[in-house]
Amino acid sequence: MTFDFDQVFDRHDTGSTKWSRYPADVLPMWVADMDFAAPPMIIQALQKRLEHPMVGYSVAQDDLREAIVADLWNKYAWRVEPQELIFLPGVESGFNMALKALVQPQQNVVVQVPNYPPLRHAPGHWGLNKVELGFDEQADGSYSTPLATLNESLQGGGALLLSNPHNPLGKAFPREELQAIADICLEHGAWIISDEIHAELCFDGRTHVPMATLSPQVAQRTITLMSASKAYNIAGLKTSFMIIQDRHVRERVNQARCGMVDSVNPLGMEATRIAYSEAAPWLAELKVYLQGNRDYLVEAVRTRLPGIRMNVPQSTYLAWLDCSALGLDNPQQFFLEQAKVGLSAGLDFGDDGQQFVRLNFGCPRALLEEGIARMERSLRNRVA
Numbered sequence: 001m002t003f004d005f006d007q008v009f010d011r012h013d014t015g016s017t018k019w020s021r022y023p024a025d026v027l028p029m030w031v032a033d034m035d036f037a038a039p040p041m042i043i044q045a046l047q048k049r050l051e052h053p054m055v056g057y058s059v060a061q062d063d064l065r066e067a068i069v070a071d072l073w074n075k076y077a078w079r080v081e082p083q084e085l086i087f088l089p090g091v092e093s094g095f096n097m098a099l100k101a102l103v104q105p106q107q108n109v110v111v112q113v114p115n116y117p118p119l120r121h122a123p124g125h126w127g128l129n130k131v132e133l134g135f136d137e138q139a140d141g142s143y144s145t146p147l148a149t150l151n152e153s154l155q156g157g158g159a160l161l162l163s164n165p166h167n168p169l170g171k172a173f174p175r176e177e178l179q180a181i182a183d184i185c186l187e188h189g190a191w192i193i194s195d196e197i198h199a200e201l202c203f204d205g206r207t208h209v210p211m212a213t214l215s216p217q218v219a220q221r222t223i224t225l226m227s228a229s230k231a232y233n234i235a236g237l238k239t240s241f242m243i244i245q246d247r248h249v250r251e252r253v254n255q256a257r258c259g260m261v262d263s264v265n266p267l268g269m270e271a272t273r274i275a276y277s278e279a280a281p282w283l284a285e286l287k288v289y290l291q292g293n294r295d296y297l298v299e300a301v302r303t304r305l306p307g308i309r310m311n312v313p314q315s316t317y318l319a320w321l322d323c324s325a326l327g328l329d330n331p332q333q334f335f336l337e338q339a340k341v342g343l344s345a346g347l348d349f350g351d352d353g354q355q356f357v358r359l360n361f362g363c364p365r366a367l368l369e370e371g372i373a374r375m376e377r378s379l380r381n382r383v384a
Helices: 040-049 062-076 090-103 117-125 148-151 173-188 216-220 247-257 266-278 280-304 331-339 366-382
Strands: 085-088 110-112 129-134 160-164 191-195 220-224 240-242 318-322 355-361
Touching: 040 117, 040 266, 040 318, 062 085, 062 247, 085 090, 090 191, 090 220, 090 247, 110 148, 110 216, 110 366, 117 129, 117 160, 129 148, 148 173, 160 173, 160 318, 160 331, 173 191, 173 216, 216 220, 216 240, 266 280, 331 366
Parallel strands: 110 129, 110 160, 160 191, 191 220
Antiparallel strands: 085 240, 220 240, 318 355
16 A cells, blocks of 8 residues: 555544543544544645645635535536535534524424434424434345335425435445435425535445435435545544535525634645545545455454444444443443443434444554454453
């Protein structure tokens, strides 16, 4: 490989959220933050940008918009115009703005669970009626959307908060399923607010399908949220964007900032421009490395962690581990205390998540091996 994803960096005392939550003897594998250096071309661009000593309020320039537009065309054959982009400091503010602008109090907001906690909590910020919709687990371990229940839940319009690729299941929605979901939303006049922040991280030759690319009619009802933050590991630079192709809808959503959503970090915008215009070789190698980590994890769970099972993630660098057979009251607490591994608690992702934990395998292989070894020892000691 041209890029070194095996290098382990000490992130203690850097202000890292991931590495600050727990004592130094805990290996953190929880929040969706990879333990890899950011692409070197991004670091170099930021260093060059800082040769100019002014870092005041900034707005997106044409070259940033053009880089994103070109990237969307190259990856997804999605024709987006530069003015259809709205820049934000994070996707969370985007889906909250969309809910505030578009959904009426009497309408439902459907969230598929388990799901990213800020998506689950967003309807409550605006007094909207949330409907949590579970997935159907198939015999092969994959997950599918219960379309009949979705159809019933969107009677009267409202919105679907979609996570695609899905966090925490690692599901990459196939085109056919997305079309069936979109048909239901169109039938009932529901909005589709689609968090596609992990779009670039699909495995096994899959290509992400943006919801808005299905048809012009779907695009008119879809608010897409994207960012370079996950795939290029620059989340701390707080830069994302919405794609809203209908001008009137774009104006409505943009007006829903409510005095809470500010301008975007100038360094984040520069990093985003370089990510989409220059960092494709880095991303290609990252995906190979992550897929190798995923395969290592799947085999380790199967052979070394008795009582735990997992589906094979099709995307992201997140694994949803089912610990039901262990008979633990709180798997996250057990692994924190007994293995010194910090995982995300399943209850954060849904009320039925008590027996689940989420593990981040976006790290050098040595850290993943260490995490598995710690968990393996804790389970062995439990039955000794």
